[in-house]
Amino acid sequence: MHEYTLAQNIMKIITEYSSTHNGYQATEVVIEIGELSGVMIDALKAAVDVLVKNSEFACTEFIYSEKKAKAQCTQCGHEVAVSDFISTCSQCHSSRLDIIEGKELCVKSIAFE
Amino acid sequence: MCDTCGCQSEDEATYKKPGDTNHDHTHSHPLRHVLDVNRDLLHDNDLMAERNRGFFEARKIMAINLVSSPGSGKTTLLEKTISALHKDIRFFVIAGDQNTLNDATRIEKTGTEVIQINTGTGCHLDAEMVHMAIRKLDPPRNTLLVIENVGNLVCPALFDLGETKRIVMISVTEGEDKPVKYPHMFKSSDVCIVNKTDLLPHLDFDLAQLRGNIKKVNHQMKVFELSALKGEGLQQWLKWLTAQKTP
Ligand SMILES: Nc1nc2c(ncn2[C@@H]2O[C@H](COP(=O)(O)OP(=O)(O)O)[C@@H](O)[C@H]2O)c(=O)[nH]1
Ligand SMILES: [Mg+2]
Ligand SMILES: [Zn+2]
Numbered sequence: 001m002h003e004y005t006l007a008q009n010i011m012k013i014i015t016e017y018s019s020t021h022n023g024y025q026a027t028e029v030v031i032e033i034g035e036l037s038g039v040m041i042d043a044l045k046a047a048v049d050v051l052v053k054n055s056e057f058a059c060t061e062f063i064y065s066e067k068k069a070k071a072q073c074t075q076c077g078h079e080v081a082v083s084d085f086i087s088t089c090s091q092c093h094s095s096r097l098d099i100i101e102g103k104e105l106c107v108k109s110i111a112f113e
Numbered sequence: 114m115c116d117t118c119g120c121q122s123e124d125e126a127t128y129k130k131p132g133d134t135n136h137d138h139t140h141s142h143p144l145r146h147v148l149d150v151n152r153d154l155l156h157d158n159d160l161m162a163e164r165n166r167g168f169f170e171a172r173k174i175m176a177i178n179l180v181s182s183p184g185s186g187k188t189t190l191l192e193k194t195i196s197a198l199h200k201d202i203r204f205f206v207i208a209g210d211q212n213t214l215n216d217a218t219r220i221e222k223t224g225t226e227v228i229q230i231n232t233g234t235g236c237h238l239d240a241e242m243v244h245m246a247i248r249k250l251d252p253p254r255n256t257l258l259v260i261e262n263v264g265n266l267v268c269p270a271l272f273d274l275g276e277t278k279r280i281v282m283i284s285v286t287e288g289e290d291k292p293v294k295y296p297h298m299f300k301s302s303d304v305c306i307v308n309k310t311d312l313l314p315h316l317d318f319d320l321a322q323l324r325g326n327i328k329k330v331n332h333q334m335k336v337f338e339l340s341a342l343k344g345e346g347l348q349q350w351l352k353w354l355t356a357q358k359t360p
Contacts, residue, residue: 039271
């Protein structure tokens with residue numbers, strides 16, 4: 001359900017950027033979604049598809065790029081790849097990890113032509 | 114197919130004479146340029162949350178964002194907390210709900226000023242809604258604002274309201290694996306209240322397993338186990354809240 005709000009925000013952002021690019025069309029929008037952002041790409045895609053239909057971005061290509069998650073162990077400083085919030089450190093087995101990458105949720109780039 | 118504009122797909126028929134380039138039509142390719150935007154999708158909400166946070170800090174207001182599944186006992190705990198502490202702490206409440214005014218009516222009976230935000234189909238409160246509500250409520254300095262969020266463990270996790278503390282509640286009727294099933298909410302909360310402990314004797318519920326799951330997801334979580342209805346364990350919670358309010 002919150003994906004709909006996020007899709008609206010995507011529309012807001014590309015509308016804002018488009019308004020300063022008169023004569024150009026946004027042809028490609030890259031959206032970055034962290035593995036641990038709490039957003040399901042399919043649900044976001046579906047919401048964007050609904051909003052895009054019959055809008056000035058009907059022909060714009062939306063690319064969803066998933067960013068893998070990374071955590072740092074608060075005990076030994078080791079960096080580990082994680083895919084959930086309950087992983088443990090591969091070096092010292094501590095469960096006290098801080099997520100340092102993978103929570104991203106942003107419009108990464110817009111291509112105009 | 115044209116590499117620049119992709120104007121023709123592979124499986125279409127093409128018509129060429131010897132010597133023709135593979136571009137059999139003319140058009141100009143406007144200059145393509147890619148803009149690095151890097152704009153967070155929650156940018157507007159986060160900005161407004163920071164405004165709210167500034168407001169709370171300036172007025173020394175402690176703001177709590179209370180989240181749980183529907184029916185975990187948020188309103189009940191609020192009622193009990195207010196009646197126990199109202200002599201020492203002045204409370205204000207923002208109650209989020211999709212449609213009804215029930216929670217606001219219950220809170221009002223405790224003599225507390227309350228605003229209900231009905232979100233309609235919206236499944237969470239956002240910082241803008243809270244901003245409008247605090248403008249209306251206008252809580253004075255040194256007060257405690259409790260924001261009872263819409264009953265939902267998914268969406269509210271993403272929306273910072275500018276709160277001082279996020280408190281997630283789970284009742285023992287809900288299953289030990291909830292923290293693992295809704296990790297975003299448990300990860301982003303500061304405190305977890307395990308409610309309805311009075312029902313434990315009647316349930317096959319493994320409290321130790323729940324504790325383990327909470328710590329797995331969020332090793333910094335402060336946990337209270339209590340029964341909002343019967344009052345057991347309530348004292349520790351009240352003591353903690355009072356201490357937070359008067360540091
Ligand atoms: N047995 C028991 N029931 C409770 C407790 N706290 C709340 N309830 C009941 O749970 C139901 C939902 O409570 P409510 O406070 O409205 O939940 P909310 O939706 O989270 O605000 C009500 O029937 C309450 O009486 C508790 O500690 N023990
Ligand atoms: Mg309630
Ligand atoms: Zn480690």
